[in-house]
Every structure is written in structure tokens, then in C-alpha cells.
Amino acid sequence: MPARTEDKAAGHAAAVEALRDVPQVPGASKPDPILVVDHVSRQFGGLKAVDVAHMEIQRGAITALIGPNGAGKTTLFNLLTGFDKPDSGTWTFNDRSVAGQAPYRLARIGMVRTFQLTKALSRMSVMDNMLLGANGQSGERVLQALLPFIWRGQERANTSRALELLERFNLHEKLDDFAGSLSGGQRKLLEMARALMVSPEIVMLDEPMAGVNPALTQSLLGHIKNIREKGTTVLFVEHDMDMVHDISDWVIVMAQGQIIAEGPPDAVMKDEQVIEAYLGSRHGSALTDDGASLTPDAQGGNS
Amino acid sequence: MDYLQILSLTLTQAFGVTALIYLFAAIGLNVQFGYTGLLNFGQVAFVAAGAYAVGVIVLTFDLSLWLAIVVGMVVSTLLALLLGIPTLRLRADYLAIVTIAASELLRLLVRSIAFKDVFGGAQGLNGKLGRQFHDLNPLPADVALPVFTWSRQDLWVVIVGWGLALLATLLVWGLVRSPWGRVVKGIREDEAAVLSLGKNVFVYKLQALVIGGGIAAFGGILWAVAKQSVQPDTFQPDVTFFVYTILLLGGAARVFGPIVGSIIFWFLLAGFGELLYALINNGYIEFLAAQQVGSMRFMLMGLGLMLLMIFRPQGIFGDRRELALDAR
Numbered sequence: 001m002p003a004r005t006e007d008k009a010a011g012h013a014a015a016v017e018a019l020r021d022v023p024q025v026p027g028a029s030k031p032d033p034i035l036v037v038d039h040v041s042r043q044f045g046g047l048k049a050v051d052v053a054h055m056e057i058q059r060g061a062i063t064a065l066i067g068p069n070g071a072g073k074t075t076l077f078n079l080l081t082g083f084d085k086p087d088s089g090t091w092t093f094n095d096r097s098v099a100g101q102a103p104y105r106l107a108r109i110g111m112v113r114t115f116q117l118t119k120a121l122s123r124m125s126v127m128d129n130m131l132l133g134a135n136g137q138s139g140e141r142v143l144q145a146l147l148p149f150i151w152r153g154q155e156r157a158n159t160s161r162a163l164e165l166l167e168r169f170n171l172h173e174k175l176d177d178f179a180g181s182l183s184g185g186q187r188k189l190l191e192m193a194r195a196l197m198v199s200p201e202i203v204m205l206d207e208p209m210a211g212v213n214p215a216l217t218q219s220l221l222g223h224i225k226n227i228r229e230k231g232t233t234v235l236f237v238e239h240d241m242d243m244v245h246d247i248s249d250w251v252i253v254m255a256q257g258q259i260i261a262e263g264p265p266d267a268v269m270k271d272e273q274v275i276e277a278y279l280g281s282r283h284g285s286a287l288t289d290d291g292a293s294l295t296p297d298a299q300g301g302n303s
Numbered sequence: 304m305d306y307l308q309i310l311s312l313t314l315t316q317a318f319g320v321t322a323l324i325y326l327f328a329a330i331g332l333n334v335q336f337g338y339t340g341l342l343n344f345g346q347v348a349f350v351a352a353g354a355y356a357v358g359v360i361v362l363t364f365d366l367s368l369w370l371a372i373v374v375g376m377v378v379s380t381l382l383a384l385l386l387g388i389p390t391l392r393l394r395a396d397y398l399a400i401v402t403i404a405a406s407e408l409l410r411l412l413v414r415s416i417a418f419k420d421v422f423g424g425a426q427g428l429n430g431k432l433g434r435q436f437h438d439l440n441p442l443p444a445d446v447a448l449p450v451f452t453w454s455r456q457d458l459w460v461v462i463v464g465w466g467l468a469l470l471a472t473l474l475v476w477g478l479v480r481s482p483w484g485r486v487v488k489g490i491r492e493d494e495a496a497v498l499s500l501g502k503n504v505f506v507y508k509l510q511a512l513v514i515g516g517g518i519a520a521f522g523g524i525l526w527a528v529a530k531q532s533v534q535p536d537t538f539q540p541d542v543t544f545f546v547y548t549i550l551l552l553g554g555a556a557r558v559f560g561p562i563v564g565s566i567i568f569w570f571l572l573a574g575f576g577e578l579l580y581a582l583i584n585n586g587y588i589e590f591l592a593a594q595q596v597g598s599m600r601f602m603l604m605g606l607g608l609m610l611l612m613i614f615r616p617q618g619i620f621g622d623r624r625e626l627a628l629d630a631r
């Protein structure tokens with residue numbers, strides 16, 4: 001269907017267009033930022049794990065957050081979503097200051113994250129995992145819970161939405177299984193699908209592809225693009241440069257807690273500083289050659 | 304040896320007043336530990352709160368038993384909030400430490416000389432605590448049951464007690480099959496995940512603690528009404544551990560787990576006891592004295608539990624598949 005294909009590309013085209021004139025420098029301001037971070041820092045003992053002076057995330061775009069192991073990506077996620085407290089700093093979501101807010105409040109206003117170490121709720125069915133994501137459920141209030149006629153309709157609507165998502169993520173045959181019985185990759189998928197059940201405005205995925213097989217990665221990339229086409233902003237952490245290159249509209253690079261580079265994927269992956277941060281100074285080649293790239297691990301092993 | 308009599312005495316205890324008291328505590332613990340994953344090691348404090356509410360209101364202040372029931376619920380709610388608010392934001396083990404300490408603190412408080420006028424000190428409160436309840440007893444004076452050997456008074460307690468226990472079970476069933484139940488089960492599995500999905504985990508944990516504490520306090524109210532006596536030293540920490548045993552025996556996070564668990568627990572405990580007595584009295588066992596039966600039956604009970612854990616670790620009602628998941 002040509003109309004559909006056009007639609008599919010529309011979000012990408014809009015994002016690229018919007019980001020075209022953004023200067024390719026760390027902390028660059030974006031035309032329509034959904035998330036703006038200022039001077040956020042977090043210290044563990046003597047180690048400054050996160051020290052971000054300024055960061056903006058463009059609404060409706062897919063932004064990749066990359067950086068070597070220990071760069072502080074997960075810690076930044078934890079700080080922004082309220083799972084950890086920064087030593088200093090402020091940030092706004094939709095122009096509203098949300099620093100210091102509890103994680104559940106941030107989730108409710110549309111900022112939802114997944115975890116690097118997957119958190120499937122093992123002794124609950126896949127479907128129950130999904131339904132837990134739906135927000136505004138009246139049956140979750142303790143008194144209304146006892147009166148099923150109040151929440152049954154809502155439950156039905158949520159169930160069909162969950163089924164749709166599970167189908168998209170290839171988990172529909174597992175819906176009655178315990179989540180704990182899923183494979184590692186399937187749990188990643190479940191966690192992403194569950195996050196989407198919250199109907200977020202921005203979804204922050206911490207290494208969504210780790211442990212997912214290549215065949216499924218392709219369809220998963222499709223899902224993530226799809227999320228953007230539906231108007232949801234995506235911020236994700238990923239080590240696989242192929243994937244970053246394939247789907248991101250913008251790339252932010254972190255190293256040692258700081259943002260060291262920003263820009264469209266092509267430009268960033270040729271950036272000397274980025275290559276150095278990833279591979280150490282003795283390596284000279286670009287992270288990707290016209291998209292036919294190597295993961296940093298593989299390249300490091302080759303040389 | 305009269306086996307029929309042994310069986311009759313055993314069954315009377317398995318379904319009797321004491322079993323019921325533990326059953327309420329176990330139904331409450333099932334909400335807290337079984338479904339929500341809260342490590343409450345002070346369940347006995349909630350039972351004591353209910354029992355002492357009756358003792359203090361009826362005996363010390365000479366007020367109505369019905370008021371005492373309301374007070375019991377209020378006090379158990381306050382206790383849950385007092386224990387929960389400072390600890391439920393912290394790691395799970397804090398609640399465990401605080402609850403076990405609080406339950407002992409409470410026992411020492413009510414038995415202290417300083418509050419003897421209110422709580423009766425070490426002797427506790429003894430008198431016609433359940434008069435208003437027993438006045439309502441509709442049973443004929445010469446009621447006789449086939450197997451059970453309850454007195455008219457106990458039978459009345461047992462009938463009402465089981466009715467209420469089934470109601471409490473119904474309440475738990477209604478809660479855990481609802482979206483509310485889904486949230487608390489999620490909290491048991493992984494708090495952070497539930498938090499990331501927009502649920503106020505702290506409030507749910509507090510609700511579970513209050514509801515479970517309230518149900519346990521009903522056991523305490525029943526205790527005071529049935530035994531017409533409330534004594535501090537019956538509320539030792541081991542009560543809590545028997546309640547855990549009952550819950551795990553029946554299967555945690557199963558609606559009927561507490562009922563099955565408490566019947567089996569008391570059936571075995573009473574059965575071993577009665578059997579040993581009979582064997583000793585009839586001269587079949589000579590190396591034991593009748594006074595040793597009390598502790599011997601706990602040893603046999605322990606052996607029985609070990610066998611259960613080996614051959615059916617998920618409890619009577621549990622799902623073995625769930626246990627297998629923990630190993631992953």
C-alpha cells in the first residue's frame with residue numbers, strides 16, 4: 001500500500017527536516033524539544049558517572065544514546081526517570097519541571113522507561129504483564145476492585161489493546177504463559193510492549209535489542225520506527241552501530257558521564273572524537289562504512 | 304485404644320477455635336506476604352491488637368463489645384500505618400526487622416506494670432469479654448454433634464468464626480482477581496517494574512499491610528470472645544511463624560491456601576498429640592512421659608513439614624511451575 005509506506009516515512013522525514021539545521025555540537029538546542037536536561041550530575045564515590053551540562057531531545061524523533069560501557073547512559077536514564085537522585089540538576093518534560101518527581105508520576109505523565117536488565121514479572125502471565133501497563137484503571141483502586149462491573153469494560157478494552165501489541169511483538173501465542181518462562185529475548189520484547197501499554201509520550205529503551213536474534217531485530221526495528229510514526233518520541237541506548245545507523249534520526253554520544261558529540265548518525269559515526277572514545281586513540285577507521293558497519297566489539301577484536 | 308475418639312478429638316481441634324484464630328492471621332498474611340510479597344514477621348501484633356481491643360474496651364472501660372470490634376479495626380489500621388509508613392519505602396528487609404521488633408515491643412508494653420490498670424499486666428484481662436456475643440447464641444442447651452465435641456458456647460464461636468473466615472476469603476478472592484490484585488502481585492515480582500509503569504507502589508503496599516492486618520485482628524477479636532481471656536504471653540513471635548507455616552503448607556498466594564493449611568496444620572498437631580497420649584496411656588510407649596507429648600508433637604510436625612517441603616515444596620495448592628521459574 002503506497003499510502004501506508006508514505007505514512008511510515010512521514011515521521012522520519014519530519015524528524016530529519018526538523019533536525020536539519022540543528023548544529024552538530026554537544027548540548028545543541030532542538031526546534032521542539034520534549035525533554036530538556038540542565039546540569040544533571042551524579043557521583044558514585046570518586047566517580048562522576050553522569051555530568052551532563054545540557055541535553056535536548058527532539059519531539060517525535062528517534063534519538064540514540066550511545067557510548068562505551070560505563071559511560072553513564074543507564075545512570076542518566078535512572079536519574080531522568082526518578083529511579084535515582086542526582087547530586088544536582090534540573091530537567092523539564094513538555095516544558096514542565098519534573099526533577100525530583102517519583103518514577104510512577106513521570107510514567108503517568110508520559111515518560112516511560114525499560115530496563116537494561118529486563119524486569120519481566122516472572123510469576124505472572126504475559127497478558128497480566130501487559131495489562132499492568134495500562135494506566136487510569138479504576139479497578140486498581142482498592143474499593144472499586146471489589147465491584148467488577150465498574151472495571152470490566154475497561155479491562156476488555158485494555159485486553160484487546162494488549163493483544164494487538166503482543167501480536168506486533170510476536171508474543172501473542174505466549175499470552176497465557178508465565179513471563180518467567182520466556183527466553184531472554186522474548187522478555188525484552190515483552191518489556192517493550194508493556195512500556196507501550198502505558199501510552200507514553202516518550203519511551204526510553206535501555207538496550208532493547210540486546211539478546212534479540214537478528215531476524216527479529218529487523219522486525220523490532222520496524223516496531224520502533226512504527227512507534228515514532230504514531231507520534232511517540234523514542235530515546236534508546238544501543239551498542240549495535242548497525243541498528244543505531246538504521247533507525248535513529250539523531251545520535252547523542254556519551255563518554256565518562258559527559259556528552260561528547262551529537263548529530264545525525266552518519267556524521268557522528270565518522271567523528272574522530274567518537275571513534276576515539278569507543279576504540280581508544282590507536283584506531284583510525286570510521287565506525288561504519290556506508291552503513292556496512294562493524295559493532296565496536298567486532299572491530300576492536302579485528303585490529 | 305479408641306481410635307474413633309482420637310479422630311474425633313483431632314477433628315474438633317482441626318476445625319476449632321484456635322485453628323480459626325490462626326486461620327484469620329493466615330488469610331491476612333496471604334494478602335501481605337503471599338500476594339504482595341511483604342515480609343511481615345509481626346503478624347501476631349495484629350492478632351494481639353484485636354484481642355486487646357476487646358479486653359480493654361469491654362473489661363477496662365466496661366463498654367460494648369461491638370464498639371470493641373470497631374476499635375480493634377481502627378487500632379490494627381493504625382498499627383499497620385505505623386509500621387508501614389517508615390519502612391515500606393525502604394528495602395524489603397526493613398519491614399521484616401521492624402515488624403518482629405514491634406510485635407515484641409507491643410507484648411512487653413501490654414504486660415508492663417506501668418500500664419497494668421489498662422492492660423492488666425502479665426495476667427492480662429480475664430472476664431466476660433464475649434458476653435454480648437454469647438448472649439446471642441441461638442443454639443439449644445443440649446446441642447450434640449456427631450463427630451465434634453464442642454461445647455454449646457464453642458460451637459457458636461465456630462459457626463460464626465467459619466462464616467467470617469469464608470467472608471474474609473471471599474474478600475481476598477475479590478481483591479486478588481481484580482486489577483488491584485494484579486498490581487500487588489506485580490509488586491511481589493518486581494517493585495521497580497511496577498513503579499516504571501506508573502503505579503504508586505508505596506500506597507499499594509500500605510493497603511495490603513492494612514487489609515492483612517485487619518483480617519488478622521479479627522482473629523484476635525475472636526480469641527478474646529471465645530476464650531474470654533487475653534494474656535500477653537500468648538502473643539509470642541512463634542505465633543507468627545506458625546502462621547507462616549500454615550500459609551506455606553496450604554500454598555501462598557492461593558485463595559484457599561490458608562484454610563487448607565490451617566486445617567492440616569492443626570489436624571496433624573492435634574492428631575500427633577492425641578495419638579501419643581493414647582499410646583502412652585495404653586502402655587505402648589514407655590520412653591515418653593505424658594508431659595513430653597506437647598513438645599514431641601511439634602517435633603513430629605516439623606518432620607511432617609520437612610517431608611512436605613521435599614515432596615511438595617509449593618504447598619498443597621501451589622503450582623510447581625511457579626517454583627521452577629525462580630531458578631531461572
Ligand SMILES: Nc1ncnc2c1ncn2[C@@H]1O[C@H](COP(=O)(O)OP(=O)(O)OP(=O)(O)O)[C@@H](O)[C@H]1O
Pocket residue numbers: 044047049067068069070071072073074075076116
Ligand atoms: N549504583 C552504583 N554504585 C556505584 N557505581 C555505579 C552505580 N551505578 C553505576 N555506577 C558506575 O557509574 C558508571 C556508569 O554506569 P552506567 O551503568 O550508567 O553505564 P552505561 O553507560 O549504562 O554502561 P553499559 O553500556 O555497560 O550499560 C560506571 O562506571 C558504573 O560503575
Ligand SMILES: [Mg+2]
Pocket residue numbers: 073074075116206
Ligand atoms: Mg547501561
